[in-house]
Amino acid sequence: MYQIVRKEVFSPTIKLMDIKAPDVARKVQAGQFIILRIDEHGERIPLTVADFDREKGIITIIFQEVGYSTIALGKLEAGQYLLDFVGPLGEATQVENFGKVVCVGGGVGIAPVYPIARALKEAGNEVISIIGARTKELLFWEEEMKAISDRLFVATDDGSYGRKGFVTDILKEVIAEGNVARVWGIGPVVMMRAVSEVTRPSGIKTIVSMNPIMVDGTGMCGACRISVGNETKFACVDGPEFDGHLVDWDLALRRSIMYKDEEKRAMAKGQCGGGCGCH
Amino acid sequence: MGAAQSIKEYNNLPAICGRVCPQENQCEKYCVIGKKGDPVAIGRLERFAADYAMEHDSSKPERVPSNGKKVAVVGAGPAGLTCAGDLRKMGYDVTVFEALHVPGGVLMYGIPEFRLPKAVVQKEIDTLRDLGVEIKVNSVIGKIDNVNELLEQGYDAVFIGTGAGLPYFLNIPGENYNGVYSANEFLTRVNLMKGYLFPEYATPVKVGRRVAVCGAGNVAMDAARTALRLGAEEVYIVYRRSQAEIPARHEELEHALEEGVQLKLLTSPVEVLGDENGWVRGIKCLRYELGEPDESGRRRPIPIEGSEFVMEVDTVVMAIGQGPNPLVPSTTKGLETTKWGNIVADEETGQTSLEGVFAGGDIVTGAATVILAMGAGKKAAQAIDAYLKRKQNN
Ligand SMILES: Cc1cc2nc3c(=O)[nH]c(=O)nc-3n(C[C@H](O)[C@H](O)[C@H](O)COP(=O)(O)OP(=O)(O)OC[C@H]3O[C@@H](n4cnc5c(N)ncnc54)[C@H](O)[C@@H]3O)c2cc1C
Ligand code: FES
Numbered sequence: 001m002y003q004i005v006r007k008e009v010f011s012p013t014i015k016l017m018d019i020k021a022p023d024v025a026r027k028v029q030a031g032q033f034i035i036l037r038i039d040e041h042g043e044r045i046p047l048t049v050a051d052f053d054r055e056k057g058i059i060t061i062i063f064q065e066v067g068y069s070t071i072a073l074g075k076l077e078a079g080q081y082l083l084d085f086v087g088p089l090g091e092a093t094q095v096e097n098f099g100k101v102v103c104v105g106g107g108v109g110i111a112p113v114y115p116i117a118r119a120l121k122e123a124g125n126e127v128i129s130i131i132g133a134r135t136k137e138l139l140f141w142e143e144e145m146k147a148i149s150d151r152l153f154v155a156t157d158d159g160s161y162g163r164k165g166f167v168t169d170i171l172k173e174v175i176a177e178g179n180v181a182r183v184w185g186i187g188p189v190v191m192m193r194a195v196s197e198v199t200r201p202s203g204i205k206t207i208v209s210m211n212p213i214m215v216d217g218t219g220m221c222g223a224c225r226i227s228v229g230n231e232t233k234f235a236c237v238d239g240p241e242f243d244g245h246l247v248d249w250d251l252a253l254r255r256s257i258m259y260k261d262e263e264k265r266a267m268a269k270g271q272c273g274g275g276c277g278c279h
Numbered sequence: 280m281g282a283a284q285s286i287k288e289y290n291n292l293p294a295i296c297g298r299v300c301p302q303e304n305q306c307e308k309y310c311v312i313g314k315k316g317d318p319v320a321i322g323r324l325e326r327f328a329a330d331y332a333m334e335h336d337s338s339k340p341e342r343v344p345s346n347g348k349k350v351a352v353v354g355a356g357p358a359g360l361t362c363a364g365d366l367r368k369m370g371y372d373v374t375v376f377e378a379l380h381v382p383g384g385v386l387m388y389g390i391p392e393f394r395l396p397k398a399v400v401q402k403e404i405d406t407l408r409d410l411g412v413e414i415k416v417n418s419v420i421g422k423i424d425n426v427n428e429l430l431e432q433g434y435d436a437v438f439i440g441t442g443a444g445l446p447y448f449l450n451i452p453g454e455n456y457n458g459v460y461s462a463n464e465f466l467t468r469v470n471l472m473k474g475y476l477f478p479e480y481a482t483p484v485k486v487g488r489r490v491a492v493c494g495a496g497n498v499a500m501d502a503a504r505t506a507l508r509l510g511a512e513e514v515y516i517v518y519r520r521s522q523a524e525i526p527a528r529h530e531e532l533e534h535a536l537e538e539g540v541q542l543k544l545l546t547s548p549v550e551v552l553g554d555e556n557g558w559v560r561g562i563k564c565l566r567y568e569l570g571e572p573d574e575s576g577r578r579r580p581i582p583i584e585g586s587e588f589v590m591e592v593d594t595v596v597m598a599i600g601q602g603p604n605p606l607v608p609s610t611t612k613g614l615e616t617t618k619w620g621n622i623v624a625d626e627e628t629g630q631t632s633l634e635g636v637f638a639g640g641d642i643v644t645g646a647a648t649v650i651l652a653m654g655a656g657k658k659a660a661q662a663i664d665a666y667l668k669r670k671q672n673n
Contacts, residue, residue: 023423037380043472043481044380069481084380086417215472215482218378218419219604220388220444221464225455232448232455237606251455254557258457262483 002036002085005058007078010140013065014108015074016050022057024087030115031093031209031241034059035217037084038072045069046214048112048186048240049088059087062111062140068266089217090240093207097124098181102174103149104167104195105131106187110141112209113186118148120184126150128180130170136161168194180204185244189253196244208244210235212255227251292357292403292653295386297326298395299649330399339409346370348667351434353420353607356384357649358440358640360404361656362663363412369664373411374434376418378606379471384442386649388471389463389498391505397470421610426636435670436635436663439622440656443641445602449493453551454597458487458559462494462502462598469505487593489513491562493548494598495520498646500531502596503540514540515590519547519567519580543590545569545580551595561591601646611636621645629659630666637663 006018024034033048051060065071076082093116101120105113110131121127127148132155133139139154139161146152153170154162163170168191174180175198183206185195192208199206212224212235219237226235227248233239290296348371352359355377363373381387386400408414420426426437446461448454460468465484468474474484486509492499495518506514516535518525521544525532536542543564550563566586569578603620615623615632622631622638629637639655641647 023418027423041473041480068478072481084417086378086380086419088422089419215464215467216379218444218606220446221467222446222448222461223464227455232450251557255455255457259483259485262477262485266478266481266483 001081001083003081004076004078007076010062011137013074014062014138014140015065016060016062016140017073017076017078018058018060019082019085020057021059021085021087024059024085025052025054025057028052028059028088029092030095030119031112032088032090033112033217033240034061034085034087035089035214036061036073036082036086038069038076039083042072042083043069044084044215044217045073046089046211046217046236048209048211049115050111051115059085062108064108064138067263071267086217090236091238093119093184093241095119095123100126100128100179100181102171102180102183103127103129104171104183104185104187105129105145106167106185106191107133107138109187109191109209110139110145113184114141114144114148116184116186117145121148121150128174129153130155130167130174132156132162132167132170134158166194167191168198171195171198175199175202175204182207184208189249189256192244193247193249196247196249200245206244207241208247209240210242210247210252211240212252213258226255290653292361294326294330294399295357295395295403296650296653297330298399299386299390340406342409342411343368343370345372345411348372348435349374349433350436350438350663351376351429352438352440353426353429354378354384354439354441354640354642355382355404355414355416356440356442356640356652357386358442358642358652358656358659359384359438360407361653362438362440362637362639362660363414363656364407364410365657365660366663367407367410367412369660371664371667373413375412375414376420376423377414377416378419378441380416381471382414382416384440388467389501391466391470391501393504393508394501419606421606426607426611426614426633430635435667436637438629438656438659438663439607439631439636439638439642440640440652441604441607441642442652443601443646444604446597447600447602448597449548449599451548451550453553453559456551456553456559457557458485458593459551459595459597462492462498462596463601465502465596466498466505469509475509484509485594486511487559489515489592490594490596491515491517491543491548491590491592492596492598493517494600495525495527495532496598496600497527497531498601499596499598500527500535500540502598503535504538506594506596507538507540511594515543515592516540517543517546517548517562517564517590519545520577521545521569524577547580547582548595549587552589559593559595561589562595563587563589601641603642603645607642619645625662627658628662628665629655630662635666 008016103117129149224235229246352375446463468484472482473480490506545567548562567580573579624638637659640652
């Protein structure tokens with residue numbers, strides 16, 4: 001059992017949890033993910049690590065409530081336990097001194113971008129970060145990102161905070177300044193695709209973190225297949241980071257909605273709010 | 280009860296063996312009574328004795344005191360669990376590291392409930408725990424510690440039994456359409472995650488009306504029978520040789536046919552076809568004929584030119600085999616592997632190229648059987664005991 005030692009509510013649908021998982025915290029690196037299971041009936045939920053404290057043995061996760069399982073997760077409080085928590089999974093981010101790098105986090109993707117930007121900063125890079133969300137309420141960790149970036153830009157789609165517009169609008173301007181060696185773009189599939197399209201003409205290497213449907217997360221099932229440079233890859237072991245210019249985005253989008261109908265059924269079942277004893 | 284006791288002296292998991300072992304090729308093949316008629320149904324007797332003991336025997340096995348030596352076992356499949364049980368009975372402190380959230384390996388995630396009730400596996404695992412075996416789930420070796428680090432941290436020996444968990448695909452166009460599963464994914468969703476109880480259990484599994492299972496081994500039979508149970512109307516086994524070459528156990532094939540699984544023999548898919556939403560709508564297949572025998576002694580299937588046709592299906596399960604998962608071999612310094620990625624280990628002892636590191640089961644042999652994996656675990660336990668005694672005397 002893995003204890004939730006702290007919970008922070010960023011908005012009604014975006015939440016942070018610190019989980020006590022010393023084995024994972026000992027080895028985890030930026031870019032890796034964990035899989036958790038709430039209880040005996042739960043599915044295995046993959047989440048990219050947002051932060052870690054090796055000494056205290058803590059892994060921080062941030063999630064958006066988008067479906068049955070993440071809503072159930074969001075209902076748990078500090079002091080309660082998760083049944084399963086396994087990691088670190090996947091390959092770590094390749095961190096070197098590249099020179100000038102841009103880290104783009106969209107929506108809940110701000111969370112996984114944070115440890116990557118921090119590691120890049122520690123490795124001596126000039127780190128320019130761009131974070132964005134649909135609206136102000138869905139933004140978080142602005143101060144944290146500012147502290148580890150040379151420059152930070154903030155955008156909201158509706159203009160309720162920071163610049164009005166998309167993270168990609170700002171990315172274009174930063175690239176126009178010149179000398180960008182590498183870009184990380186993490187967030188929803190459509191956002192990562194947009195980031196990759198912005199950098200494609202200039203050929204600036206762009207790393208994205210894929211989050212397909214997964215089951216085991218150890219290379220055992222192939223549920224997480226994506227196509228990169230016309231080759232099938234298992235995102236959980238070959239990734240989760242890939243070259244955004246080589247990813248088959250149409251396929252990734254199609255595969256991500258494979259269980260749309262089932263998700264609706266599960267949600268319908270959960271509508272009584274749980275705790276009613278009916279399931 | 281006495282029968283169960285005698286079996287347990289040499290077999291740690293009798294209730295499992297009685298259910299899934301190919302006795303027709305093992306004990307029953309050599310049965311003297313079989314020369315004049317049907318052999319003694321050793322498998323069924325074993326199963327009965329073990330089940331009877333499970334129901335009626337509530338006594339816990341005696342815990343052997345620790346001899347102060349520590350052994351790490353990587354992977355809680357039949358190979359690892361057997362090795363762990365035997366070593367614990369000899370007095371070693373054994374810790375089993377398992378990547379998934381439950382121990383059991385293929386017994387839990389692969390073989391379906393209708394063939395091997397998970398409660399049976401659970402009972403056998405509880406017995407190991409009663410013996411004092413420590414099982415740490417959610418522990419992926421190579422990601423937390425690697426094998427070299429386990430040795431540095433004070434384990435006197437390591438046994439690797441990580442199985443053949445890496446699913447193969449055919450590498451044909453269209454294989455990533457929605458509705459194409461590896462057998463591992465399909466069976467894991469159903470067995471390990473209890474997808475057949477969705478939405479009570481949160482992991483969904485989707486099976487359409489017409490299902491093609493590619494391959495004809497035991498795994499394919501399990502996938503086909505599972506698809507029928509999930510409500511598929513038509514389930515086909517698509518296999519490029521003829522019925523005589525089907526690699527599944529005869530008993531498994533018979534069950535599948537009885538239940539209504541249909542055979543599409545001398546047929547192999549060349550492309551998966553999808554609809555405009557990215558879902559499978561069929562597979563394009565070629566017909567085959569049998570030519571001369573190949574190295575395996577089976578007649579080589581030869582495609583018939585121009586024989587292409589389309590089978591309309593909405594779900595495809597690839598059950599064409601599994602390879603070794605590279606996670607442990609690729610993170611262990613000095614561990615020799617074959618060109619297919621299997622760990623090189625001595626057949627009699629499980630000794631690998633690394634001192635103090637032993638391996639057995641599917642990770643060494645490639646996908647094989649429960650009894651072979653258990654045998655390898657047993658031999659390795661003996662060898663580890665001999666190795667550690669030798670080391671102490673030197
Ligand atoms: C669907 C199916 C049906 C089958 N039916 C039969 C049958 O009827 N009869 C029969 O005799 N055989 C059958 N087999 C084959 C049999 O199950 C295997 O040969 C046997 O389970 C191999 O045992 P093992 O211990 O080597 O590996 P596995 O059972 O594969 O166990 C390996 C374990 O190691 C874990 N692991 C892997 N990597 C790591 C890591 N890095 N760290 C920690 N843990 C790790 C895995 O999660 C797994 O739990 C079947 C196989 C399948 C897939
Ligand atoms: S999630 Fe199963 S192989 Fe990647």
